[in-house]
Amino acid sequence: xxxxxxxxxxxxxxxxxxxxxxxxxxxxxxxxxxxxxxxxxxxxxxxxxxxxxxxxxxxxxxxxxxxxxxxxxxxxxxxxxxxxxxxxxxxxxxxxxxxxxxxxxxxxxxxxxxxxxxxxxxxxxxxxxxxxxxxxxxxxxxxxxxxxxxxxxxxxxxxxxxxxxxxxxxxxxxxxxxxxxxxxxxxxxxxxxxxxxxxxxxxxxxxxxxxxxxxxxxxxxxxxxxxxxxxxxxxxxxxxxxxxxxxx
Amino acid sequence: xxxxxxxxxxxxxxxxxxxxxxxxxxxxxxxxxxxxxxxxxxxxxxxxxxxxxxxxxxxxxxxxxxxxxxxxxxxxxxxxxxxxxxxxxxxxxxxxxxxxxxxxxxxxxxxxxxxxxxxxxxxxxxxxxxxxxxxxxxxxxxxxxxxxxxxxxxxxxxxxxxxxxxxxxxxxxxxxxxxxxxxxxxxxxxxxxxxxxxxxxxxxxxxxxxxxxxxxxxxxxxxxxxxxxxx
Numbered sequence: 001x002x003x004x005x006x007x008x009x010x011x012x013x014x015x016x017x018x019x020x021x022x023x024x025x026x027x028x029x030x031x032x033x034x035x036x037x038x039x040x041x042x043x044x045x046x047x048x049x050x051x052x053x054x055x056x057x058x059x060x061x062x063x064x065x066x067x068x069x070x071x072x073x074x075x076x077x078x079x080x081x082x083x084x085x086x087x088x089x090x091x092x093x094x095x096x097x098x099x100x101x102x103x104x105x106x107x108x109x110x111x112x113x114x115x116x117x118x119x120x121x122x123x124x125x126x127x128x129x130x131x132x133x134x135x136x137x138x139x140x141x142x143x144x145x146x147x148x149x150x151x152x153x154x155x156x157x158x159x160x161x162x163x164x165x166x167x168x169x170x171x172x173x174x175x176x177x178x179x180x181x182x183x184x185x186x187x188x189x190x191x192x193x194x195x196x197x198x199x200x201x202x203x204x205x206x207x208x209x210x211x212x213x214x215x216x217x218x219x220x221x222x223x224x225x226x227x228x229x230x231x232x233x234x235x236x237x238x239x240x241x242x243x244x245x246x247x248x
Numbered sequence: 249x250x251x252x253x254x255x256x257x258x259x260x261x262x263x264x265x266x267x268x269x270x271x272x273x274x275x276x277x278x279x280x281x282x283x284x285x286x287x288x289x290x291x292x293x294x295x296x297x298x299x300x301x302x303x304x305x306x307x308x309x310x311x312x313x314x315x316x317x318x319x320x321x322x323x324x325x326x327x328x329x330x331x332x333x334x335x336x337x338x339x340x341x342x343x344x345x346x347x348x349x350x351x352x353x354x355x356x357x358x359x360x361x362x363x364x365x366x367x368x369x370x371x372x373x374x375x376x377x378x379x380x381x382x383x384x385x386x387x388x389x390x391x392x393x394x395x396x397x398x399x400x401x402x403x404x405x406x407x408x409x410x411x412x413x414x415x416x417x418x419x420x421x422x423x424x425x426x427x428x429x430x431x432x433x434x435x436x437x438x439x440x441x442x443x444x445x446x447x448x449x450x451x452x453x454x455x456x457x458x459x460x461x462x463x464x465x466x467x468x469x470x471x472x473x474x475x476x477x478x479x
Contacts, residue, residue, distance in 0.1 A: 006339070019339065072340035098340040105333050168344060170351060171330035173256075203257060212333030213256035213326045216430040217351055222344030231438040238436025240257050 001027040001088060004096045005040065007052055013108050013116075019098075029089035033076060034059060034066060036088055053112040061085040061225065064160030067167070068113055069100040074164035074223040082162065082225040102163050104172035106209040119209040120161050120177060126205040127198035128181045130190050149187045156184035158226040168223030171212030176220040178206045179232035186239060196243035203240050253325055263322040264434040266315040267427055273312055274424075278460045281400075285467070288397040288476050292385045295396040320361065327354050349426045356423035363416040370403065371396075377403045401475055404468035413465045421458035428453055 002025045010017030024040050031039070034056050041051035057065035066083040070076035076086045091097065099113060107115040145153075157180075165176035182199045185191030191198070214233055221230045252258040280298075283291045298305060343351065366376070374381030380402035385395035404410050428450035432438070437446075467473040 008339075017336075069338060069340075072338060072342035073344060100338055100340070103334050103336050103338055105335050170334075170346070171326075172333035173330075203255065207254070207256050210333060212330035213260055214434075215326070215330070215350065215353060216426070216433050217343075217346035219344045219346045222346070230433070231440070234433050234436045234438030237257055237261070237434060240255075241261060241436065244255075244258065 001029060001091065001093045001095075003027060003036075003091065003094070006096065006098045007113070008100045008109075009052070009112055010101075010109050012111060017109065027088055029087070031088045032059070032084055033068070033070070033086040033088065034084050053110075053114045055114050056084055059084040062160060064162035067102050067115065067117075067162055067164070069098075069102060069167055071098055074102070074167040075162075075225050079222075080225055080227045082160075085225075102167040104163075104166050104211065106172070106174070106211050107163060107166065115163075117161070117163050119211070120163065120174070122209065123174070123178060123202050123205045124161075124181065126201040127194065128185070128202065130185060131194065132190070134190055143189050145188060153184050153187040156180040156187070156228060156232055159184070159224075159228055160226060162225060164223045164225060165220035165228075166211065168219040169212065169214075170217060170219065171215055173214045173220070174206050174209070174211040175214035175233045175236070176224065176228060176230065178202050179230075179236035180228050182236045182239065183232040186235075196239065196246065199236060199239040200243045203236070253322070256326065256329065259322045259326055260434050262318055263326070264431045266319040266322070268431050269311065269315040270319065271424070271428065271431075274420075274457055274461075278457060281464060282460070284397065284400060284464060284473055288385065288395075289388060291397045291400075292393050292395060293387055296387070296391065296393040299394075316364075320357075323354065323357055347426065349422045350430075352422060353426060356419050359416065359419040360423055363420070366412070366416075370409075371399065374399075377406065377409055398475055400464070401468055401473050404465045404473075405475075407469070410465040410469050414462050417458055417461045420461070421454055424454035424457060425451060 002023070005022045005024060006019045007022060008017055009020045022040055022044075024036065024043075027036050027039065034054070037052060037054055044051045055065045055067055057063045059066075061082040061084060064082070066075075068075070068083045070083065070086070075081060075083045076090065078086050078090055101107075101109050101113045102115045102117075104115075106119040107117055110116050159177060159180035161177060163174075163177070166172050166174050169175075182202055185198060186195045216230070216233075218230050221228065252262055280294060281291075283294045301308075349356070369376045380399040383395040383398050384392050385397070386392050404413070429446055432446050432450075464473070
C-alpha cells in the first residue's frame with residue numbers, strides 16, 4: 001500500500017505546530033498502524049530527519065498509552081480498538097491519513113503527537129483507590145457481590161485511561177474517564193466507605209484541570225476502545241449529587 | 249448558591265431542572281392555546297381567566313423567568329468553559345455516534361431566545377404586527393375582554409408570520425429532541441432496562457409538542473381556523 005500522511009509536528013509545548021506531509025510506500029496491510037509509523041520513522045532517520053514522536057507501550061491494546069487522532073476519530077476507524085491494534089488493512093491503497101494529537105487544554109502537546117496526560121493521574125490521586133488495607137486476596141465467594149454489579153464494575157474497570165473520551169468529546173470533557181473510575185470502585189463493597197468522598201474529590205479535580213462539561217452527545221462512548229458506557233456518567237452524576245446533598 | 253456554578257455537574261443539573269420547568273411550560277402553554285379550536289368565546293374566556301389569576305399568574309411568571317435566567321446563565325457558563333477546554337481545534341474531526349441536534353444545543357438555544365423576544369413582542373407587548381393587538385370582545389356573560397382570538401388568527405393570516413412561527417418551532421423541536429433524553433441522563437437515570445423507553449418517550453413527546461404548536465398557524469393557513477368577526 002502507498003499512503004499519504006498529514007502529521008502534526010510540534011517542537012515542544014510552547015512552539016507553534018504545523019502539519020507535514022509524508023509519503024509512505026510498500027506498506028503491508030498486515031502491519032499495525034504503529035508499525036506503519038515505525039517504518040516512516042526509520043526512513044526519516046535514514047534520511048537524517050527528526051522522527052515523528054508518538055506514544056506506545058504494550059502494543060496489545062491494554063495499556064492505554066497509544067493516543068492518535070486518525071482521520072478525525074480517536075484510535076482510528078475500527079470500533080472498540082486502540083491505535084496499536086488497528087491494522088493497515090482498514091485503509092485502502094492511495095488513502096490520505098490525517099494524524100493529530102489529542103486536543104484539550106488539560107492535555108498539552110509535549111512533542112508532535114505526544115500529549116501530557118498527567119491530569120488523569122492527578123484525578124486518580126484524588127480518590128481512584130481504596131485506602132483501607134484489604135490484605136491478601138480474599139476467598140472467591142467470601143464477599144457476596146450481585147452478579148450485575150460485579151459485571152458492571154468489571155466493565156468500568158476496563159478503562160485504560162487513554163483519553164480517547166476527552167479527544168472525541170466536542171467539549172474535551174473527561175466525564176467518561178472519571179465516571180468509569182468512580183463506578184468501578186463505587187459498585188464494590190470495598191469501595192463503599194469512601195464512595196462519596198471519592199466522587200466529590202475526583203469530580204472537583206476534573207473541573208480544576210480545565211476539562212469541559214458533559215453535554216450528553218456520547219461521542220466518548222463511541223470512541224472508547226473499551227466501549228465503556230455513558231451509563232457510568234449518569235451514575236457519577238447521581239453519586240455526586242447525593243454527596244453534595246448529604247455532605248459527602 | 250454561587251458554589252453550584254463552580255461545579256460542571258451541578259451547573260448541568262441546574263440547567264436540566266430549569267429546562268424541565270420549561271418543558272412543562274411548553275406543554276401547559278400548548279394545551280391552553282388548543283382552545284383556539286373551541287372557538288372565539290372559549291379562547292377569549294381562557295385569556296381573561298389567565299389574567300384574572302392575578303398574583304398566581306405573576307408567581308408562575310416569576311418561576312418561568314428565574315428558570316429562563318438559570319437555564320441561559322448555566323448554558324453560557326458551560327459553553328464558555330467548553331470552548332476554553334479545547335483551545336486548538338482538530339483539522340479533521342468526525343462525529344462518531346453523536347446526533348447533529350445534540351451538537352447544536354447552543355445554536356438552537358440562541359434561536360429560541362430570539363423566538364421568545366419576538367413572541368413576547370408580538371402577543372404580550374403588542375409591539376410587532378400590532379394591527380390586531382388592541383381589539384375587544386364581549387363574552388356571553390357581558391364582560392368586555394381583550395380579543396386574543398382575533399389577535400392570534402389575524403396575525404397568522406400573514407404568510408410571513410406564519411412561516412416564521414413554523415420555522416422557529418422546528419428549531420424548538422431540534423432543541424427539545426435532545427433536551428428531554430438529556431435531562432434524564434443528567435439527573436442520573438440511565439439503565440439498559442428503560443433507556444429505549446426514555447428515547448421513545450423523548451422523541452414522541454417532542455414530536456407531539458412541535459406538531460401541536462405548528463398545527464395552530466397551519467390551521468389558520470389552511471382555513472380551519474378563521475376570523476369570525478367578533479362582537
